[in-house]
Amino acid sequence: MNLFEVAVAAHRAGQLVKAEAAYRQLLSINTAHADAMHLLGVIELQRGRPREAEVLILAALTHRKNAVFMTDLGVALGCQSKHADSEAAFRKALEFNPDLAEAHNHLGILLVQTQRAAEAEAAFRRVTDLRPDSAEAWSNLGQVLGETGQLAEAEAALRHALLLKPDHAEGHNNFGILLSKTERYAHAEAALKKALELNANYAAAYNNLGHLLSGIGRFAEAEPAFVRALDLNPDYVDARFNLSLLLLATGRYAEAWPNYEARYSANMSDRKMVVPGFSYPQWQGEPLAGKSLVLLPEQGFGDCIQFARYMPLLKGCGSSRISVVCDPDLAALLATVDGVDDVITDSGSVPEHDYWTFPLSLPMHFGTTVDTIPGALPYVHAAPGRLDYWRNELPAEGLRIGLVWKGRETHGNDRNRSLRDISVLAPLWSVPGLTFVSLQHGQGDESRQASAGQPLVELGAKIKDFADTAAIVAQLDLTICVDTAIAHVAGALGKPCWVLLPAFGCDWRWLQNRTDSPWYPGAVSLFRQSRFGDWRETIEDVATALRIWAATARSRC
Structure with a gap:
């Protein structure tokens, strides 16, 4: 074997020191040996030094324009969070070679990271066309299909990935995520544990297992999973954020808040907040007198x-x-x-x-x-002019109950927190002497169709902003809603509000096993779902409580 072949053989065998020495010897003989420069850059990538890799691969590209070189440059740039430059490198690689599967795959991964799922799907589909036997490609495609709600197609892709490579830890991890989305929690847990059986150092699988266990209320088992993910990767902000949610949900606020700061990290996979580029600093608790x-x-x-x-x-x-x-x-x-x-x-x-x-x-x-918790209520108020306007829109007499049964569809847990439609609340209609007021935005037609036999005062479509909502809620006797913003409007006003909470993924702010909220003392009552996806028992409990509440309210009149 010549010296280059010796270097490559050592590299493939994982003997990085020997490979590096051989590549450098080649460069001492031929300073323009592009392959040696490129592969030295790959070694730097393997060592977790992307900046050094970038310099070497750029040098290689000055000697030869090569799609593989350009792809690895994109990887090095992506590891430094230079997303725009990384994408440009992958696309340049594809100009050099439109059929380079690795470039399509890395581009797809970057597009997922930058929350461009539709484009990522196209990239991964191209990889499966080029490499139909690649378990990684099918697994990546399945993951992005799951993120875009194409659950049946996602499951087919992930099952195909595992058929191609049953010992593919990433495939089992992605399959576990999908099974969780489709509420097959026991099977999801098994898939994630299989991923960890195959790769005991798989930080993402530990994080996903923790997320699943936390979502179904098994916090004592979830916490070690997050801790293990962070032991493996102390910079894993997704795991740190998820751990903070667990700590908040279990009332361990002092531990939780510092970890919760991870939510706006630039490295969060699903970051929804961006740190502003102001010339003045973020407040870290400094004295505010005169500031x-x-x-x-x-x-x-x-x-x-x-x-x-x-x-x-x-x-x-x-x-x-x-x-x-x-x-x-x-x-x-x-x-x-x-x-x-x-x-x-x-x-x-x-x-x-x-x-x-x-x-x-x-x-x-x-x-x-x-x-x-600063719990003095109310801390928001309804404006007098708004109160006057909405007073004329509300029934003049009787007990008035506001209803909201759906939140925004874009919410990460909306599938679990929202009701299918207003008909799920039908047991409430059996309580006599009540007037129900719909505060549901954009659901007027659904209200009329699904609440047959139960008249509703439709106000949702007329509400312009939250000051309107506050003026209505301030004049209701009670609001019943799913976990959405109106619960906070009512709570902040100090008005009675009953909140329906899902069994899976219940928001941290409502804590655990409580029927009240320390965030809204004396105002908010909590009705928790007892079985995943099944609201029937919960709504019957609400109906029973409503009969008692209505009888008590009438006795006061």
């Missing part, structure tokens, strides 16, 4: 309402100005919170402040525990 602070929007409408309770506390720290950036739908409601000086609805026109913060970082800075 201005701006709160930026994050997560859902309900989160913004729930954590508005901290604004009076910030003002109490001596801040000269508290500004809140929010969606226009929230502006008029948040303007009623004590301590708020400015409400800004254009996130591109935020004036200079001393500090900025995300609202859900405030509990960490204030050292919030379950026992020290």
Whole structure:
């Protein structure tokens, strides 16, 4: 064998030191040996040094334009989170060789990371065309099909991947994720454990197992899985974030809040928040006397309402100005919170402040525990003019019950938290003497069709913003809803609200095994689903409670 063949053989055998020495010897003989430069770069990638790999592969490309070189450059750039440059490298590789499966595959992985699932699907389908016997390609395709809701196709692709390679740990991991999405939790657990049996150091499988176990309430088993994922990869922000949700759900707030900061890391696989490029710093708990602070929007409408309770506390720290950036739908409601000086609805026109913060970082800075939640209610208010308007839209007499049975479909757990339609609430119609008011956005036709025999006052389509919602809820006797923003509107107003909670993936803020909420003391009551996907028993419990509540309410009149 010549020297290059010796180097490649050592490289393939995993003898990186020997391979590196041989490649460098080749370069001492021929400084323009592009293959040796490229493969030295590959060694640097294998060692976890992508910047060094980038330099070497770029040098190789100056001597020869090569699709494989360009693909590995894309990998090196991607490892440094240079996503745009990485994508450009993969696409350039495909210009050199449109049939290079590795370039299509790496491009698909990058597109998944940058949340472009439809494009990723096309890339992975191209890989399966080029390499129909590649278990990895079918597994990747199945994963992205599952993320886009094409569950039957996803399952077929993943089963095919495992048929091609039964010992493919990643395939079992992806299959476990899909089985969880289709509510086959026992089978999902088995698939994830099989992945770990095949690869005991598979951090992603530990994270996914922890996520599954946490979702079905087996927190004591889930926690070690997250811890193991972090032992294997201390920089694994998805696992750190998921661990924080478990700690929050189990009431271990002091441990949870610092880990919860992972939610806006640039390395989160499903990041929905971006750190702003302001010239002034993020608030880390520094003294606020005489300082201005701006709160930026994050997560859902309900989160913004729930954590508005901290604004009076910030003002109490001596801040000269508290500004809140929010969606226009929230502006008029948040303007009623004590301590708020400015409400800004254009996130591109935020004036200079001393500090900025995300609202859900405030509990960490204030050292919030379950026992020290700022729970004074109400902390939002209905505007008098809005109250007058909606008073004329509501029934003048009787007990008035607001209903919301669906949240936004884009919510990660909406499949479990929302009801199929209003007909699921039919047992409530048996309670006499009540007037039901639909506050459901965009569901007017469904309401009329699914609630036959039960008149509803339809207000959802007329609501313009959350100040309208607050003005209606303030004049209702009770609101019954799934876990969506209206629960926080009612709670923040201090108005009675019964929240229906799913068995799978119940949100951390409602804690565990409680029928009340320390976030909204005396206002919010919780009705928990007892069986996955089955609301019947829960709704019967609500109907029973409603009869008692209605009888008590009438006796007071």
